[in-house]
Amino acid sequence: MTIENENNTNFIKEIIKKDLNSGANDGRVATRFPPEPNGFLHIGHAKSICLNFGLAEEFKGLCNLRFDDTNPTREETKYVEAIKEDVRWLGFDWEDRLYFASDYFDQLYEFALHLVNSGKAYVDDLSADEIREYRGTLTEPGQDSPYRERTVDENLDLFERMRAGEFADGSHVLRAKIDMAHPNMVMRDPTIYRIRRAHHHRTGDKWCIYPMYDFTHCLSDAIEGITHSVCTLEFENNRALYDWFIENVNTKHTPHQYEFARLELTHTLMSKRKLLKLVEDGIVVGWDDPRLPTIAGIRRRGYPPEAMRTLAERVGVAKKRDTMVEYGFLEHAVRENLNLTANRVMAVLDPLKLVIENYPEDKSETFEIVNNPEDESAGSRQVPFSREVYIERGDFMEEPPRKFFRLSPGREVRLRGAYLVTCESVVKDPDTGEVVELRCKYDPESRGGDAPDGRKVKGTLHWVSASHAVEAEVRLYDHLFLRENMNDIPEGSEFTDFLNPDSLTVVKNSKLEPSVANASAGDRFQFLRHGYFCVDSEDSEPNKLVFNRTVSLRDSWGKGRK
RNA sequence: UGGGGCGUCGUCAAGUGGUAAGACACCAGCCUUUGGAGCUGGCAUUCCCAGGUUCGAAUCCUGGCGCCCCAGCCA
Numbered sequence: 001m002t003i004e005n006e007n008n009t010n011f012i013k014e015i016i017k018k019d020l021n022s023g024a025n026d027g028r029v030a031t032r033f034p035p036e037p038n039g040f041l042h043i044g045h046a047k048s049i050c051l052n053f054g055l056a057e058e059f060k061g062l063c064n065l066r067f068d069d070t071n072p073t074r075e076e077t078k079y080v081e082a083i084k085e086d087v088r089w090l091g092f093d094w095e096d097r098l099y100f101a102s103d104y105f106d107q108l109y110e111f112a113l114h115l116v117n118s119g120k121a122y123v124d125d126l127s128a129d130e131i132r133e134y135r136g137t138l139t140e141p142g143q144d145s146p147y148r149e150r151t152v153d154e155n156l157d158l159f160e161r162m163r164a165g166e167f168a169d170g171s172h173v174l175r176a177k178i179d180m181a182h183p184n185m186v187m188r189d190p191t192i193y194r195i196r197r198a199h200h201h202r203t204g205d206k207w208c209i210y211p212m213y214d215f216t217h218c219l220s221d222a223i224e225g226i227t228h229s230v231c232t233l234e235f236e237n238n239r240a241l242y243d244w245f246i247e248n249v250n251t252k253h254t255p256h257q258y259e260f261a262r263l264e265l266t267h268t269l270m271s272k273r274k275l276l277k278l279v280e281d282g283i284v285v286g287w288d289d290p291r292l293p294t295i296a297g298i299r300r301r302g303y304p305p306e307a308m309r310t311l312a313e314r315v316g317v318a319k320k321r322d323t324m325v326e327y328g329f330l331e332h333a334v335r336e337n338l339n340l341t342a343n344r345v346m347a348v349l350d351p352l353k354l355v356i357e358n359y360p361e362d363k364s365e366t367f368e369i370v371n372n373p374e375d376e377s378a379g380s381r382q383v384p385f386s387r388e389v390y391i392e393r394g395d396f397m398e399e400p401p402r403k404f405f406r407l408s409p410g411r412e413v414r415l416r417g418a419y420l421v422t423c424e425s426v427v428k429d430p431d432t433g434e435v436v437e438l439r440c441k442y443d444p445e446s447r448g449g450d451a452p453d454g455r456k457v458k459g460t461l462h463w464v465s466a467s468h469a470v471e472a473e474v475r476l477y478d479h480l481f482l483r484e485n486m487n488d489i490p491e492g493s494e495f496t497d498f499l500n501p502d503s504l505t506v507v508k509n510s511k512l513e514p515s516v517a518n519a520s521a522g523d524r525f526q527f528l529r530h531g532y533f534c535v536d537s538e539d540s541e542p543n544k545l546v547f548n549r550t551v552s553l554r555d556s557w558g559k560g561r562k
Numbered sequence: 563u564g565g566g567g568c569g570u571c572g573u574c575a576a577g578u579g580g581u582a583a584g585a586c587a588c589c590a591g592c593c594u595u596u597g598g599a600g601c602u603g604g605c606a607u608u609c610c611c612a613g614g615u616u617c618g619a620a621u622c623c624u625g626g627c628g629c630c631c632c633a634g635c636c637a
Contacts, residue, residue, distance in 0.1 A: 036636090
């Protein structure tokens with residue numbers, strides 16, 4: 001795997017280098033990946049994971065895995081397990097640094113008390129609707145709540161009673177006392193605690209008040225001694241509040257927030273809401289559908305984690321918004337990895353029988369074929385050959401156009417690793433005229449694929465001996481959406497309007513060489529001349545193999561012809 | 563008519579006053595027992611626009627233009 005080492009910098013790395021040089025944070029670098037356990041991770045999260053763990057790795061620091069679980073109504077333990085699996089799969093290790101914001105609820109409560117005591121937070125009795133009205137608009141300042149000037153003692157009493165469960169959900173909130181006329185809406189006395197009687201996946205029913213993200217995140221960072229808190233661009237406005245809390249609460253560490261552009265890919269979507277709809281409406285088979293950009297999906301699709309890390313490194317980290325990385329960029333990283341690591345195998349997806357008339361009926365022999373021309377250590381395997389083989393229907397044309405190098409009447413081609421064969425005649429279905437069989441002649445002198453007289457052929461075809469073939473189901477995947485930019489669809493249209501009707505093609509009776517018979521879930525192969533495939537982890541069984549196409553091979557012949 | 567950000571090749575993206583990296587894509591050629599892979603070459607006289615400063619500007623200044631984010635008791 002090649003990872004570019006030259007010029008692989010970005011603005012966050014530059015900030016860290018500067019901090020290291022100036023001796024900030026005692027020379028420590030600490031980052032964290034902070035998902036909310038309320039759904040499945042996708043490729044966008046993978047970029048963040050690679051960035052945070054990668055930064056720690058590069059600068060000899062540490063990266064924590066922290067679940068941001070401050071909203072009990074949305075979070076579930078099953079998601080924390082799924083997320084842990086995804087991070088591990090990507091190749092990162094948080095060691096003993098697995099944290100939960102909910103672990104800090106007691107500490108956070110103390111911090112809130114500190115704000116109340118210093119006159120910087122107050123309990124507000126306004127309803128959610130009233131608070132919104134008092135907040136003002138983007139261009140008009142807000143108004144102070146009538147409860148804003150309560151005394152410290154009164155606020156203390158009220159806040160403690162909020163915690164004690166004396167008030168109904170929604171009746172009170174604790175707010176930071178900042179500035180209702182602040183030009184940054186985030187700073188107009190933001191809510192820091194709300195009353196919510198909901199069962200928390202970890203703290204159970206211990207609490208009926210829960211801290212808000214803005215209050216929790218920066219202080220959790222401070223508690224953990226995070227130095228560089230990296231998040232996505234939509235939190236830029238929240239940075240002022242992040243800093244306000246750090247300044248107004250006594251914390252030992254003073255973390256800083258930096259924002260980068262999230263990863264978006266063409267022909268797909270990262271929106272949790274839309275992905276959920278695809279799952280719920282049965283448009284895809286589940287969160288791990290190989291067409292989905294979820295980590296579970298790409299894992300099942302067969303994308304190697306190394307390729308995802310390479311992608312994250314190559315797309316870089318910047319602040320430019322609305323960037324769309326071409327899907328082909330990802331596919332390139334996947335092919336690059338698989339080319340080096342996947343063993344080659346022959347698979348005929350659309351079989352056409354080829355009978356070698358001058359090959360003895362009862363004869364069969366095996367050929368030793370190299371497993372991976374890119375990797376000598378991958379060795380070789382024995383592939384059986386006999387009088388009747390299957391070739392790809394698309395590898396034969398009765399009336400070949402110019403530049404068609406494959407088989408046609410009278411033409412000689414190579415059966416990869418076996419013999420040179422010449423098409424003598426074509427057998428057709430008398431009713432439909434469909435070609436059902438090719439009658440050929442082979443050159444016994446060309447064993448292995450080369451003729452002793454040195455004559456060359458233009459085409460080399462993959463093949464599978466008919467009597468030895470293993471049947472399998474092969475699932476061919478394509479873009480989920482026809483439209484490139486799914487973040488910007490025409491007014492009046494629904495995102496589902498752009499679904500690709502051919503995002504999945506199931507090939508039921510493909511013929512594979514027998515060496516794959518014992519393949520197990522997740523095994524990856526290159527089906528010669530087709531692409532990279534893996535054994536499906538859900539539906540494949542020992543006697544009923546199912547393969548997923550991870551990505552096709554580049555095809556300069558097929559390109560532009562379909 | 564508020565505040566915060568961003569505008570460099572079709573797509574990502576370096577560049578931080580010294581004369582436009584790299585990758586993907588694309589094009590051409592070589593090579594090839596995968597029309598795969600690989601190899602070679604090509605691909606921004608110009609950095610949203612207009613002025614200005616300077617010997618010299620993508621980088622500094624001024625003024626425009628365009629796009630994105632923010633009015634959850636979500637994160």
